[in-house]
Amino acid sequence: MAGNETTSKDLQLSEIRIPENNGVPNNANLPALVYKNILGSEDTDDLAEEFEKRFRDNGWGGCWRWGVYDFHHYHSKAYEVLGVARGRARLRIGGPDGELIEVEAGDMLLLPPGTGHKNEGSSSGFQAVGAYPHGQEEYDMIRARGEIRPEIRDNIAKTPVPASDPFFGAKGPALEHWQGRQS
DSSP, X not given: OEEEEEEETTEEEEEEOOOOBTTBOOOSSXXXXXXXXXXXXXXXXXXXXXXXXXXXXXXXEXXXXXXXXXXXXXXXXXXXXXXXXXXXXXXXXXXXXXXXXXXXXXXXXXXXXXXXXXXXXXXXXXXXXXXXXXXXXXXXXXEOOSOOOHHHHHHHHHSOOOSSBTTXXXXXXXXXXXXXXXX
Protein backbone atom coordinates (compact mmCIF):
# COMPACT_ATOMS: atom_id res chain seq x y z
CA MET A 1 0.00 0.00 0.00
CA ALA A 2 2.45 2.68 1.09
CA GLY A 3 5.13 3.34 -1.45
CA ASN A 4 7.99 5.70 -2.16
CA GLU A 5 9.19 7.90 0.68
CA THR A 6 11.24 11.08 0.39
CA THR A 7 12.77 13.01 3.27
CA SER A 8 13.87 16.67 3.15
CA LYS A 9 15.03 18.09 6.50
CA ASP A 10 12.14 17.26 8.87
CA LEU A 11 9.56 16.83 6.08
CA GLN A 12 8.75 13.24 5.15
CA LEU A 13 6.67 12.65 2.03
CA SER A 14 5.09 9.28 1.39
CA GLU A 15 2.70 7.82 -1.18
CA ILE A 16 -0.39 5.77 -0.43
CA ARG A 17 -1.74 3.54 -3.19
CA ILE A 18 -5.00 1.74 -2.54
CA PRO A 19 -6.92 -0.26 -5.13
CA GLU A 20 -10.67 0.17 -5.46
CA ASN A 21 -12.49 -1.32 -2.48
CA ASN A 22 -15.95 -1.47 -0.91
CA GLY A 23 -17.58 1.30 -2.96
CA VAL A 24 -14.53 3.58 -3.00
CA PRO A 25 -12.94 3.95 -6.46
CA ASN A 26 -9.67 5.52 -5.28
CA ASN A 27 -7.40 6.64 -8.11
CA ALA A 28 -5.84 3.94 -10.25
CA ASN A 29 -3.12 6.27 -11.60
CA LEU A 30 -2.23 8.71 -8.84
CA PRO A 31 -1.25 8.03 -5.23
CA ALA A 32 -2.42 10.03 -2.24
CA LEU A 33 0.48 11.96 -0.72
CA VAL A 34 1.17 12.42 2.99
CA TYR A 35 3.46 15.28 3.97
CA LYS A 36 4.55 14.72 7.59
CA ASN A 37 5.80 17.68 9.60
CA ILE A 38 5.43 20.21 6.78
CA LEU A 39 4.82 23.08 9.23
CA GLY A 40 6.22 21.72 12.46
CA SER A 41 3.81 20.72 15.20
CA GLU A 42 3.04 23.89 17.13
CA ASP A 43 -0.70 23.56 17.78
CA THR A 44 -1.94 27.17 17.23
CA ASP A 45 -4.26 29.20 15.01
CA ASP A 46 -1.14 30.32 13.19
CA LEU A 47 -0.94 26.90 11.49
CA ALA A 48 -4.43 27.32 10.01
CA GLU A 49 -3.55 30.78 8.75
CA GLU A 50 -0.25 29.56 7.28
CA PHE A 51 -1.93 26.64 5.48
CA GLU A 52 -4.61 28.96 4.06
CA LYS A 53 -1.99 31.48 2.90
CA ARG A 54 0.16 28.80 1.23
CA PHE A 55 -2.86 27.19 -0.46
CA ARG A 56 -4.17 30.52 -1.81
CA ASP A 57 -0.69 31.66 -2.91
CA ASN A 58 -0.35 28.45 -4.94
CA GLY A 59 -3.72 28.64 -6.71
CA TRP A 60 -5.82 26.51 -4.36
CA GLY A 61 -9.08 28.00 -3.11
CA GLY A 62 -12.38 27.27 -1.44
CA CYS A 63 -10.54 27.10 1.91
CA TRP A 64 -12.43 25.84 4.94
CA ARG A 65 -11.58 24.96 8.55
CA TRP A 66 -13.25 21.98 10.15
CA GLY A 67 -12.60 18.28 10.77
CA VAL A 68 -12.88 15.23 8.52
CA TYR A 69 -16.19 13.35 8.26
CA ASP A 70 -16.53 10.11 10.22
CA PHE A 71 -17.83 8.18 7.20
CA HIS A 72 -16.08 6.99 4.03
CA HIS A 73 -16.38 9.60 1.30
CA TYR A 74 -14.51 10.93 -1.71
CA HIS A 75 -14.63 13.63 -4.39
CA SER A 76 -14.86 12.64 -8.06
CA LYS A 77 -14.43 16.14 -9.53
CA ALA A 78 -11.65 17.60 -7.41
CA TYR A 79 -8.30 17.10 -5.79
CA GLU A 80 -8.37 17.95 -2.09
CA VAL A 81 -5.64 19.09 0.27
CA LEU A 82 -6.01 18.74 4.04
CA GLY A 83 -3.61 20.64 6.28
CA VAL A 84 -3.78 19.58 9.93
CA ALA A 85 -3.91 22.81 11.92
CA ARG A 86 -4.76 21.47 15.37
CA GLY A 87 -4.73 18.18 17.26
CA ARG A 88 -4.34 14.61 16.05
CA ALA A 89 -6.46 12.15 14.08
CA ARG A 90 -6.50 8.60 12.78
CA LEU A 91 -7.63 8.77 9.15
CA ARG A 92 -8.55 5.78 6.99
CA ILE A 93 -7.38 6.51 3.43
CA GLY A 94 -8.82 4.47 0.57
CA GLY A 95 -12.02 2.98 2.01
CA PRO A 96 -12.81 0.31 4.62
CA ASP A 97 -9.82 -1.84 3.62
CA GLY A 98 -7.58 1.19 3.13
CA GLU A 99 -4.59 2.37 5.09
CA LEU A 100 -4.95 3.83 8.59
CA ILE A 101 -2.61 6.79 9.10
CA GLU A 102 -2.02 9.05 12.06
CA VAL A 103 -1.76 12.77 11.43
CA GLU A 104 -1.02 15.65 13.75
CA ALA A 105 -0.76 19.42 13.66
CA GLY A 106 1.69 20.42 10.93
CA ASP A 107 0.96 17.45 8.61
CA MET A 108 -0.73 17.66 5.19
CA LEU A 109 -2.52 15.18 2.92
CA LEU A 110 -3.08 15.55 -0.79
CA LEU A 111 -5.88 13.40 -2.20
CA PRO A 112 -6.46 12.81 -5.92
CA PRO A 113 -10.07 12.48 -7.13
CA GLY A 114 -11.73 9.24 -6.04
CA THR A 115 -9.54 8.77 -2.95
CA GLY A 116 -11.65 7.71 0.04
CA HIS A 117 -11.06 9.22 3.45
CA LYS A 118 -12.67 8.93 6.89
CA ASN A 119 -11.91 10.13 10.41
CA GLU A 120 -11.69 7.08 12.70
CA GLY A 121 -10.93 9.08 15.82
CA SER A 122 -9.42 12.40 16.72
CA SER A 123 -8.35 14.52 19.64
CA SER A 124 -10.60 17.20 21.05
CA GLY A 125 -10.26 20.32 18.95
CA PHE A 126 -8.88 18.51 15.87
CA GLN A 127 -8.99 20.91 12.94
CA ALA A 128 -8.05 20.55 9.30
CA VAL A 129 -7.82 23.23 6.63
CA GLY A 130 -9.10 22.06 3.27
CA ALA A 131 -8.74 23.53 -0.21
CA TYR A 132 -9.12 22.66 -3.91
CA PRO A 133 -7.25 23.63 -7.09
CA HIS A 134 -8.46 26.66 -9.02
CA GLY A 135 -11.54 25.65 -11.01
CA GLN A 136 -12.31 22.65 -8.75
CA GLU A 137 -13.76 24.57 -5.78
CA GLU A 138 -17.27 23.31 -6.67
CA TYR A 139 -16.35 19.79 -5.59
CA ASP A 140 -18.80 16.95 -5.12
CA MET A 141 -18.92 14.82 -1.96
CA ILE A 142 -19.84 11.19 -2.44
CA ARG A 143 -20.49 8.71 0.36
CA ALA A 144 -19.02 5.29 -0.32
CA ARG A 145 -22.01 3.00 -0.89
CA GLY A 146 -21.95 -0.06 -3.07
CA GLU A 147 -21.58 0.29 -6.82
CA ILE A 148 -19.50 3.02 -8.41
CA ARG A 149 -21.46 4.60 -11.26
CA PRO A 150 -19.75 4.99 -14.68
CA GLU A 151 -20.09 8.81 -14.58
CA ILE A 152 -18.09 8.86 -11.34
CA ARG A 153 -15.26 6.96 -13.02
CA ASP A 154 -15.45 9.39 -15.97
CA ASN A 155 -15.28 12.39 -13.62
CA ILE A 156 -12.19 10.99 -11.91
CA ALA A 157 -10.45 10.34 -15.23
CA LYS A 158 -11.32 13.81 -16.61
CA THR A 159 -10.32 15.89 -13.58
CA PRO A 160 -7.11 17.70 -14.55
CA VAL A 161 -3.99 17.41 -12.42
CA PRO A 162 -3.46 20.71 -10.56
CA ALA A 163 -0.98 23.20 -12.00
CA SER A 164 0.79 23.48 -8.66
CA ASP A 165 1.53 21.71 -5.42
CA PRO A 166 -0.74 23.39 -2.82
CA PHE A 167 2.17 24.08 -0.46
CA PHE A 168 5.31 24.35 -2.61
CA GLY A 169 3.90 25.73 -5.88
CA ALA A 170 4.85 24.98 -9.47
CA LYS A 171 7.90 22.84 -8.68
CA GLY A 172 6.48 21.00 -5.69
CA PRO A 173 6.71 17.30 -4.93
CA ALA A 174 3.09 16.58 -5.91
CA LEU A 175 3.84 17.39 -9.52
CA GLU A 176 6.98 15.24 -9.44
CA HIS A 177 5.05 12.28 -7.98
CA TRP A 178 2.18 12.63 -10.46
CA GLN A 179 4.14 13.56 -13.62
CA GLY A 180 2.89 11.53 -16.58
CA ARG A 181 0.78 9.17 -14.45
CA GLN A 182 -2.71 10.50 -15.17
CA SER A 183 -4.54 8.58 -17.89
